[in-house]
Amino acid sequence: MNWVCLLSLLAGSTLAHAEEKRAVVHVGSKSFTESVILGELVTQLVSSAGVRAVHRQQLGGTKILWAALLSGEIDVYPEYTGTIAQEMFAGAALRGEEAIRKALADRGIAMTGSLGFNNTYAIGMREERAERLGIKKISDLAQHPELKLGFSNEFIDRTDGWPLLRDRYGLPQREVRGIDHDLAYRALESEAIDATDLYSTDADILYYHLRALDDDRRAFPEYNAVLLYRAGLATKAPEAISSFSRLVGRIDAKDMIAMNARAKLDRAPETRVAADFLSQKLGIAAAVREPSAVDRLLLHLREHLFLVSLSLLAAIAVALPLGILCARWPRAGQVILGVVGIIQTIPSLALLVFMIPLLGIGAKPSIVALFLYSLLPIVRNTASGLQGISIDVRESAEALGLPDGARLRRIELPMASPSILAGIQTSAVINVGTATLGALIGAGGFGQPILTGIRLNDVGLILQGAVPAALLALLVQGLFEILARVIVPRGLRLPSA
Amino acid sequence: MTAPAFQLSGVSKSYRGTLALAPTDLTVPAGQTTVLIGQSGSGKSTLLRLMIGLVRPDTGRVLFQGTELTEANVLSLRRRMGYGIQGGGLFPHLTAAQNICLMASYLGWPQSRIQAQLSELVHLTQFPESGLNRYPSQLSGGQAQRVSLMRALMLGPDVILLDEPLGALDPVTRYDLQTDLKTVFQKLGKTVVLVTHDIGEAAYLGQCLVILRGGRILQSGTLEQLIRSPADPFVTRFVQAQRSPRDELRAAPS
Numbered sequence: 001m002n003w004v005c006l007l008s009l010l011a012g013s014t015l016a017h018a019e020e021k022r023a024v025v026h027v028g029s030k031s032f033t034e035s036v037i038l039g040e041l042v043t044q045l046v047s048s049a050g051v052r053a054v055h056r057q058q059l060g061g062t063k064i065l066w067a068a069l070l071s072g073e074i075d076v077y078p079e080y081t082g083t084i085a086q087e088m089f090a091g092a093a094l095r096g097e098e099a100i101r102k103a104l105a106d107r108g109i110a111m112t113g114s115l116g117f118n119n120t121y122a123i124g125m126r127e128e129r130a131e132r133l134g135i136k137k138i139s140d141l142a143q144h145p146e147l148k149l150g151f152s153n154e155f156i157d158r159t160d161g162w163p164l165l166r167d168r169y170g171l172p173q174r175e176v177r178g179i180d181h182d183l184a185y186r187a188l189e190s191e192a193i194d195a196t197d198l199y200s201t202d203a204d205i206l207y208y209h210l211r212a213l214d215d216d217r218r219a220f221p222e223y224n225a226v227l228l229y230r231a232g233l234a235t236k237a238p239e240a241i242s243s244f245s246r247l248v249g250r251i252d253a254k255d256m257i258a259m260n261a262r263a264k265l266d267r268a269p270e271t272r273v274a275a276d277f278l279s280q281k282l283g284i285a286a287a288v289r290e291p292s293a294v295d296r297l298l299l300h301l302r303e304h305l306f307l308v309s310l311s312l313l314a315a316i317a318v319a320l321p322l323g324i325l326c327a328r329w330p331r332a333g334q335v336i337l338g339v340v341g342i343i344q345t346i347p348s349l350a351l352l353v354f355m356i357p358l359l360g361i362g363a364k365p366s367i368v369a370l371f372l373y374s375l376l377p378i379v380r381n382t383a384s385g386l387q388g389i390s391i392d393v394r395e396s397a398e399a400l401g402l403p404d405g406a407r408l409r410r411i412e413l414p415m416a417s418p419s420i421l422a423g424i425q426t427s428a429v430i431n432v433g434t435a436t437l438g439a440l441i442g443a444g445g446f447g448q449p450i451l452t453g454i455r456l457n458d459v460g461l462i463l464q465g466a467v468p469a470a471l472l473a474l475l476v477q478g479l480f481e482i483l484a485r486v487i488v489p490r491g492l493r494l495p496s497a
Numbered sequence: 498m499t500a501p502a503f504q505l506s507g508v509s510k511s512y513r514g515t516l517a518l519a520p521t522d523l524t525v526p527a528g529q530t531t532v533l534i535g536q537s538g539s540g541k542s543t544l545l546r547l548m549i550g551l552v553r554p555d556t557g558r559v560l561f562q563g564t565e566l567t568e569a570n571v572l573s574l575r576r577r578m579g580y581g582i583q584g585g586g587l588f589p590h591l592t593a594a595q596n597i598c599l600m601a602s603y604l605g606w607p608q609s610r611i612q613a614q615l616s617e618l619v620h621l622t623q624f625p626e627s628g629l630n631r632y633p634s635q636l637s638g639g640q641a642q643r644v645s646l647m648r649a650l651m652l653g654p655d656v657i658l659l660d661e662p663l664g665a666l667d668p669v670t671r672y673d674l675q676t677d678l679k680t681v682f683q684k685l686g687k688t689v690v691l692v693t694h695d696i697g698e699a700a701y702l703g704q705c706l707v708i709l710r711g712g713r714i715l716q717s718g719t720l721e722q723l724i725r726s727p728a729d730p731f732v733t734r735f736v737q738a739q740r741s742p743r744d745e746l747r748a749a750p751s
Contacts, residue, residue, distance in 0.1 A: 396586035399549055400600045400648075401575035410599065414590045489590035491632035 024052045025233070025240045028065050028074035031058040031440075031455055033263050033270070034119065034201060034256065038078035040274035042227060042244045048284050049243035056442045057270075058451055059361060062087050064353065064441060070107060073360040075230050075237075076244065080119060082223035084111075110231045112245055114224040117253040121155065121220045122200040122212040123165075126188055130211040137216040138169055141195070145172035150179040150193035160221060161197070168219040201253055203260035212253075225251070250281055264456055296449070297468065303363075303444035304472065307435045311367045312428055315374030319427075320420070322375070323382020324408065333383055340376045348373070348434055352441050366438035373434055374427035381423025385416030418488050425480035432473040436465065446472070500563055502527045502656050502688040503548050507557035510543050517543040519712045520556060527655075530682055530689040532703030534696065534735075539709040541692045545660050548690065549578055562655065576600070579649025579657040583664035585641035587633040593644045594629040597651050604652075618647040621681055639670040646681070656688040663698065675701055696739055708732055 025046050029039030036057050046053035056074060059065055066088055068074045084104070085094045094100050104111055123138055130136070133144060141147065155161040156178055165171065179187060184196040185208050198205065200212050233241055259277060262268045271290060278284040291299070322340070326333030346354075348369065355365030389412055397411045413420070439447025446469040453461030485493075503525040510518045518540040525531050525548075533541040546552045547559055550571040559566045561574050587596050594615065601611050619626055622643045633641060642662055649657055662678075663671045679702055682689055693699050699706050700720045707717040708731075716728035720736075727733045 392582055392584060392586040393588060395551055396580070396582065397588070398551060399575060399578075399580035401572045402600065402603060403572055406603060410603070411588055411590075415588070491588075491590040491592065491634065494632055494634050 024054055025076065025237055026074040027053055027055045028059050028068055028077035029055065029057050030062070030065055030077075031060055031451065033203070033455060034260055035078055036270045036455075037259050037263060037274055038115070038225065038227075040270045041247060041278065042076055042078070044271075044274055044278055045243045045246060045282075045284065046237075046240045048278075049239045051237050051240045051243070053240070056361070058439075058455065059442045060353075060440050064356060064361065067356050068361045069109060069228060069230065071357070071360055072230060072232075073362070075233050075240075076227055077229075078115075078225060079228045080223035080225055081114075082120065082221045084226075084228075086221070104228070105231070108231045110229055110234075112227040112229075113248040114226055115247050116225070116249045116251045117201060117256045118222055118224050119199055119201045119253075119256070120215075120223040121161065122198055122215065123195050124188070124198045124205060124210040124212050125195045126191075127209045127211045129191075129194065130213070135213065136211075137214040138165070138219070139216050140213070141171055141173070142169055145174075147173055147194040148192070149173050149176045149195050150184050150187055151176065151197045152181045152184065153178045155197040165219050168217050201256040201260060203257060203264040206257050206261045207265050225256075246282060251277075255281070267456065267458060293464075297464070300444065300446050300448055300465070301468065301472075303448075304432070304435055304446050304469070307363060307366055307370060307438050307443055307445055308428070308431050308476075311370035311435075312374055312424070312431055314367070314371045315378060315427060316424060318371075319375045319378035319423075320382055323379045323420070323423075324386065326379060326383035327386035337376075337380060337383070340379050343372045344376045348437050349440065352437060356441065361442040363438070363443045365441060366435070366443035370431050370435055370438070374431055377423040377426040377430070378420070379423075381419045381426075382416065385419030385423075386412055388419065389415050414489050415492065418484065418492060421480060421484050421487060425477065428476045428480065429473050432469060432476055436469050499527045501525055502562060503690070504560040504563075505544075505547065505557065506560075508544075508547055508554045508559060509556045510540075510547065510552060510554055516712050518547070521714055523707065523714065523717070525688065525690055526705065527688045528686060529704040530691060530702055531705045531707060532699040533690065533692045533707050533709060534694065534699045535709035536694060536735075538711075540712040541694075541707075541709045542660055543712075544709070545658055545690060545692050549575060549580055549658055576604075576652055577655050579646075579652070579654040581642075581645040581649045581657070581659045581662050583661040584638075585633070585645035587636075587641055587644060587648075589633050592630050592632055593624075593636065593640075596633070596644055597629075597647045599648070601651055614651060614653075615647075618650055621650075621684065622647055623677060637670075638666050639674055642666065642674060643677075646678075650685075654687070656690065657685075658690045660692045661694070662691070663693070678702060696736055708735060 027039050027043045027046070029035040039055050039057060043053045043055040059068065059074075062079075062083055065074070065077050065079070069077060081097065081100060084100050089100075089103050092103060094103055101111055123141070125135060135141065135144070151162055156176070162176065177193065179193070179196070184193065184198075185204055187193045188196060188210070189208060195213075198210070198212070204210070205212055227244055227247070229241065229244075255277070259273050262273045263270050269290060322336050326336050351369045351372065352365060355369055359365040359368060393411070393415070394407075397407045402410065435443075435445050436447035436450055438445050439451045446465040449461050449465035450469075451465075453459065453463075453465065501524045503523070505521060505523045507520045507522065508518065509516075509520040521544070523544070533544055535541045543552065547554055548561070550559070550566045553568075561578075564570065564574065566574060587593075588599070591599065597615060597618065598611050601614070615629075618624075619629070624640065624643045624647065628636060628640055628644075633644075636644065645662070649659075663674055666674065675698060682702065691699075691702060704719065705717060706720060706723060708715045708723065710731055716723060716732050723732055723736055727736070
């Protein structure tokens with residue numbers, strides 16, 4: 001098989017991919033529904049202005065998006081002012097929008113004005129009960145010490161959570177319980193608790209008919225939604241900036257809650273939710289392409305196979321010689337196996353994140369990470385396969401006068417082939433599973449529907465990724481069983497006489 | 498008088514500080530069968546492996562047909578030696594024929610020459626033609642040993658080195674193979690160096706017997722010399738350490 005040819009072909013296609021970048025605006029979004037919807041709004045607006053836009057959805061958390069923006073992997077993504085001040089410039093104690101703008105500008109990043117809503121902590125009560133007690137603002141709670149409060153553990157612990165709220169408003173309630181966020185809504189419904197913490201644009205506000213109380217003493221930090229974009233975009237695609245800037249001040253909390261609810265509760269695709277908003281609010285008819293389920297499956301399969309095959313081929317090319325080295329020089333072998341073993345112990349998520357500053361986001365870092373994970377089984381099985389050859393056989397080959405290389409090719413590698421193949425099989429099967437994590441950094445594959453499914457709590461969607469991935473793993477397993485029949489010499493597969 | 502096949506002078510070998518062979522001189526004459534004989538650990542296998550360069554001597558020199566074995570020439574010199582071991586040491590992933598012809602095809606012999614040599618060897622060793630396409634795991638112990646011998650003989654070597662070739666065989670197969678080996682040796686008239694711990698086998702196959710003990714050569718000579726004028730009481734003991742069922746019959750009360 002001509003692997004070199006295949007490798008260069010695959011490498012060629014990634015290069016071609018990289019070259020397109022100049023003309024395209026890359027939009028990023030975080031791994032939660034609101035961010036994906038905002039990213040989709042930006043993408044459709046930029047497209048409608050005649051600039052090619054690609055949405056690299058649900059790339060992960062703040063750190064990944066921020067790094068990708070700084071390195072130019074993405075050009076624009078939705079963020080919150082509170083996050084910028086608290087996380088990206090933690091320790092700089094930025095106060096006010098101007099300070100934030102200046103800190104961003106120093107890194108070559110620009111920020112739009114607020115899109116119109118503030119997604120911060122809020123205190124929610126059932127609409128009907130709040131109405132009955134006449135509670136509109138958080139300060140109204142002080143008149144009702146009998147109210148039972150249930151907060152998420154994070155909110156109770158954070159200094160800017162419950163402790164701050166209690167002190168700022170002088171709240172008298174003593175019955176405060178820690179409760180799981182999802183259970184809190186059910187507890188509200190059954191009146192086990194009267195109020196809980198929530199995010200002010202949470203879809204569940206609509207679903208459970210809740211009232212978000214007004215933070216009249218400004219206890220909670222502002223998390224105004226904005227768009228962060230590379231300052232260089234002004235020269236690269238100025239029309240893109242003017243197009244997505246049309247969102248500024250146009251999305252209020254009610255709009256956002258409604259869009260979140262449509263995506264999360266009604267399971268409407270974010271593309272559709274965003275398109276409807278644009279046509280209703282801005283009168284823009286964005287062209288929405290909704291690929292069919294089969295198209296999506298094929299796309300994910302292609303992405304997945306790309307990740308797996310390229311990383312596996314590279315791993316074979318490197319691990320096989322390393323395994324031979326291990327067998328020939330056991331002392332060097334211990335070092336090699338040690339290093340390769342340590343790589344294996346790095347949690348995959350951590351490894352992916354380490355890769356981002358070096359290789360950016362997308363397929364490249366994923367392939368490198370998968371490549372690193374594939375090394376150990378192949379190196380170890382190659383080494384042990386070669387070491388397992390009896391001294392009698394090795395010396396018989398030597399005594400014939402066969403040179404080193406010919407001994408390896410004609411005797412030792414064929415004899416070790418069952419073990420080597422088993423190692424490659426193990427790597428391949430693990431690889432198919434691990435490749436699903438590539439979706440976290442924008443590499444696509446079957447991890448994409450899994451990730452979206454987890455975000456939307458949609459088991460069906462999770463299965464759309466998990467089932468094909470599992471089937472692919474089985475297929476790979478079977479393929480190697482067949483391959484073993486072709487590659488492993490017949491003499492090694494016979495039961496002994 | 499032709500040049501000796503091997504001349505070893507002052508050759509010694511230790512493995513991790515354990516002496517396997519004390520400094521030893523030995524001349525192996527060409528055209529006859531020399532048997533290295535001794536107990537396990539006597540150094541007889543080490544001596545043979547030094548001759549084919551599978552181990553490098555710590556001291557001394559090994560000359561093959563007058564040329565010193567070096568790292569550089571060992572590969573080409575080995576192609577003039579045939580080597581066989583206990584159990585055959587066959588490559589399990591190759592058929593009997595592939596095992597035998599591996600080196601010839603590596604060296605690029607034309608197929609016709611390979612075939613001619615192969616059928617000659619099959620005839621010489623009385624190996625069933627049908628067994629050539631079998632894999633080692635499908636061969637009996639005696640057949641494997643015949644394949645191993647053919648592999649050793651394929652390139653038409655000047656000397657044949659055999660390390661306990663009949664070690665793991667049952668007595669009947671062993672007896673038959675001893676007979677056949679003797680015929681082959683006689684037909685070929687080549688230099689043979691054979692390692693065994695069986696004095697009966699040594700006496701039957703060899704013209705020159707070399708007795709080793711504890712990494713040293715005690716005595717070398719014909720069987721007659723060893724019996725008539727033993728250099729050491731151990732030589733006598735070793736030569737006599739052989740039971741025969743006939744002795745038991747004689748000793749039994751009538």
